[in-house]
Amino acid sequence: MDILFVLPGIGKKKGEKYLKSWLMEPLTIAVLSKLTPAKYGRVFLDDRIEIVDENTPCDAVAITVETYTAKRAYELAERFRRQGKIVIMGGYHVTLCPEDAAEHADVVIIGNAEGIWAGVLADIENGSFKPLYRGETAPAYGLPDRSIYADKMKKYLxxxxxxxxxxxxxxxxxxxxxxxxxxxxxxxxxxxxxxxxxxxxxxxxxxxxxxxxxxxxxxxxxxxxxxxxxxxxxxxxxxxxxxxxxxxxxxxxxxxxxxxxxxxxxxxxxxxxxxxxxxxxxxxxxxxxxxxxxxxxxxxxxxxxxxxxxxxxxxxxxxxxxxxxxxxxxxxxxxxxxxxxxxxxxxxxxxxxxxxxxxxxxxxxxxxxxxxxxxxxxxxxxxxxxxxxxxxxxxxxxxxxxxxxxxxxxxxxxxxxxxxxxxxxxxxxxxxxxxxxxxxxxxxxx
Ligand code: B12
Ligand code: SF4
CATH class of the missing domain: 3.80.30.20 (tm_1862 like domain)
Incomplete structure (x- = not known):
């Protein structure tokens, strides 16, 4: 099974580039990638600096959502769902407003991914996934997997x-x-x-x-x-x-x-x-x-x-x-x-x-x-x-x-x-x- 991670941007003014002062490395994605069992394929698209193509080969799309990126995340989610991909959403906005995200996601994750993410992926692989999972609030552990965005490092601050x-x-x-x-x-x-x-x-x-x-x-x-x-x-x-x-x-x-x-x-x-x-x-x-x-x-x-x-x-x-x-x-x-x-x-x-x-x-x-x-x-x-x-x-x-x-x-x-x-x-x-x-x-x- 292949997972596509997506970090949605908030948008750009026509003809302008994404704000330089906001272009930090997406640590959330490195943490999620580290929690993903090695047997799954993984790719990452950063909507702030590249085109997120809904035809990107994958089985499931994991989107991290903040309140400011929610509208954009939902637009992308709908496109992926039309291609038959399973859309999973998590993050601040999803945790604090799960009913909002549930309108656009197949799987909604409340809270931290540590402790549940590998299980969610196993359920998706078996076709037995639930619409909602609740993670405990937990500290991060181990080392994040920054190799997931190593090819884009030069674009970040x-x-x-x-x-x-x-x-x-x-x-x-x-x-x-x-x-x-x-x-x-x-x-x-x-x-x-x-x-x-x-x-x-x-x-x-x-x-x-x-x-x-x-x-x-x-x-x-x-x-x-x-x-x-x-x-x-x-x-x-x-x-x-x-x-x-x-x-x-x-x-x-x-x-x-x-x-x-x-x-x-x-x-x-x-x-x-x-x-x-x-x-x-x-x-x-x-x-x-x-x-x-x-x-x-x-x-x-x-x-x-x-x-x-x-x-x-x-x-x-x-x-x-x-x-x-x-x-x-x-x-x-x-x-x-x-x-x-x-x-x-x-x-x-x-x-x-x-x-x-x-x-x-x-x-x-x-x-x-x-x-x-x-x-x-x-x-x-x-x-x-x-x-x-x-x-x-x-x-x-x-x-x-x-x-x-x-x-x-x-x-x-x-x-x-x-x-x-x-x-x-x-x-x-x-x-x-x-x-x-x-x-x-x-x-x-x-
Ligand atoms: C670094 C940072 C920035 C950076 C870069 C952000 C980026 N996305 O790369 C900059 C400075 C640019 C920035 C800007 C802004 N930020 Co900011 N930022 C942060 C900060 C300090 C760290 C983010 C981080 O890397 N966390 C570490 C990761 C590992 O934690 P996490 O994202 O929570 O991920 C865990 C879980 O939530 C969950 N999870 C998250 N996503 C997903 C997805 C799936 C599929 C699953 C399963 C699980 C999951 O699992 C992860 C592991 O447990 C957070 C506060 C914080 N401590 O998190 C605020 C925070 C995210 N920012 C916030 C805000 C408000 C903003 C601004 C709007 C500020 C402003 N007024 O301009 C802008 C908006 C920019 C944008 N989103 O485009 C708020 C968001 C609140 C909300 N309800 O959405 C936060 C929470 C701060 C706060 N005190 O409220 N920010
Ligand atoms: S002191 Fe704590 S609760 Fe208050 S604004 Fe800062 S992070 Fe939020």
Whole structure:
């Protein structure tokens, strides 16, 4: 039996290439390939960079689905089903909204693939498969099979993606990770992680955890081991790490040069609404940020706008806060009401969703607001995000932040990363807006 793995893209503007800053190696596919018994044939098509042809020889098609890629995934699924292929779907969107995917898949997988994937394939081979399987939430184990996309490696950003653990112990209401993993964090054995790091082609690593400090004693041990490998790495953390100076020191020593922090908002009322008020209670925000910078770690600051106390003024305040701290880069995104989250249910019950299944809406575009914000219109929210993002990434702002970068680090590699990321964001801010989410298949083939 032959399996075709597919990673759907979200779409492209006519005549333009897929966003460079999103072209990371598809770790999900490497993990699934590793879990696939050796007796099955396997191929991988990456919809972001190549044509996904429904005539590709195979018996079953395994598609990974996020909310943004759901429409595109369903279009592809229908094409494969017309060719008589069995379509299997899994991933965040499928787990959090299985009834949506069930309309387009023969087999729906809820949760992690570890522990069930080989059994699902055996059932398909025997013709006795069920429409739905439920995997336990589990950490990854062993080494992912990156040979499945070795031929495409040059097209991806030169960064190796590694999983340390899965989940997060916090329960922010808008967050898919919190809904998927139910407030639990489970990590891999350190030996696995170290062994994997040693096999990777690139020496810059993105540990894809959403909150790497969910288990502090483990994080300490991990950083001590990683320090021996002489690598550079980045990850996503919560601001509370700044409360632990020793952990910060270990982290820096082990090669961490940049962290993404989800500040989300600087308004305590918004943080309360999303159940992230602990982010404000941690102490003086400015002081915590300074501590991270003083430890020699740069910050990719991420904000989400559209909660009930956001008005035009809030954008200016966040921009000022970001400029004051001279963050390496920032993200000013609008709130996304992902299905399966508490925020989605609340907005739905308040009648504030503009479309219940906005991700399938015809002509839905990246940047389009799918709910009614309280103090601005959906159009204003979209424009304010764009305008303030553009402002942070003007050449004047990029140059203006340079002296601070020099005072924080002399490392040429970080200066290179600063220019690469800031220029990429400078040129791609507007390119993102208006990307069709789930483009027409015929358009995609042109
Ligand atoms: C790296 C990353 C990115 C990268 C690259 C993404 C890529 N697809 O290569 C970049 C930076 C470009 C990115 C962009 C975005 N991302 Co992102 N990203 C991640 C991140 C941190 C890691 C993904 C990963 O490799 N995980 C490791 C793999 C092994 O885990 P997994 O995918 O869950 O797979 C397991 C199971 O889910 C299941 N499974 C998954 N697929 C399938 C398929 C089958 C057939 C089966 C059987 C099982 C199965 O089995 C696997 C093993 O157990 C995740 C968070 C996370 N920790 O996972 C967010 C995450 C996927 N991103 C998210 C979001 C929202 C976005 C953006 C929309 C952000 C934005 N506002 O612009 C964009 C959309 C881009 C797009 N999809 O085209 C959300 C998705 C939520 C949702 N409901 O869909 C996540 C979950 C983050 C979050 N905190 O909510 N992202
Ligand atoms: S801390 Fe981050 S990953 Fe954890 S639930 Fe909150 S937003 Fe999600």
């Amino acid at each position: 030169p960064v190796s993606l590694i999983e340390i653990g899965r989940g997060c112990t916090r329960k922010c209401e808008f967050c898919s990770i919190s809904s998927y993993y139910g407030g639990r964090y489970r990590h891999r054995p350190i030996e696995d992680i170290v062994a994997e790091i040693k096999t990777c082609e690139h020496r810059i690593f993105f540990f894809v955890d959403d909150s790497i400090f969910s288990d502090k004693p483990f994080a300490e041990e991990l950083f001590t081991e990683v320090a021996k490998l002489n690598i550079t790495w980045t990850t996503q953390i919560t601001l509370d790490i700044a409360g632990d100076r020793e952990l910060l020191r270990l982290m820096r020593k082990s090669g961490c040069k940049l962290v993404l922090i989800g500040f989300e908002s600087i308004d305590a009322r918004n943080l309360r609404q999303m159940n992230k008020e602990w982010n404000a209670k941690l102490g003086e925000r400015d002081e915590l940020v300074e501590r991270i910078h003083k430890a020699g770690i740069n910050i990719y600051a991420s904000f989400v706008f559209g909660f009930d106390h956001d008005r035009e003024q809030s954008f200016a305040e966040v921009l000022r806060f970001s400029m004051r701290h001279k963050f390496f880069v920032v993200a000013f995104n609008h709130l996304l009401c992902f299905p399966g989250t508490k925020t989605y249910e609340t907005f739905k019950s308040e009648g504030r969703l503009l479309h219940a299944r906005w991700w399938l809406q015809k002509d839905y575009e990246y940047g389009q607001i799918s709910f009614a914000p309280a103090l601005v219109t959906p159009g204003e929210l979209r424009d304010l995000c764009g305008r303030h993002k553009r402002e942070y990434f003007t050449l004047r702002s990029i140059f203006g932040r340079l002296p601070t970068l020099f005072s924080r680090t002399k490392k040429p590699m970080l200066h290179l990363a600063y220019w690469a990321m800031n220029l990429l964001f400078h040129f791609e801010v507007d390119k993102r807006i208006g990307i069709p989410v789930g483009e027409n298949l015929d358009e995609a083939k042109k």
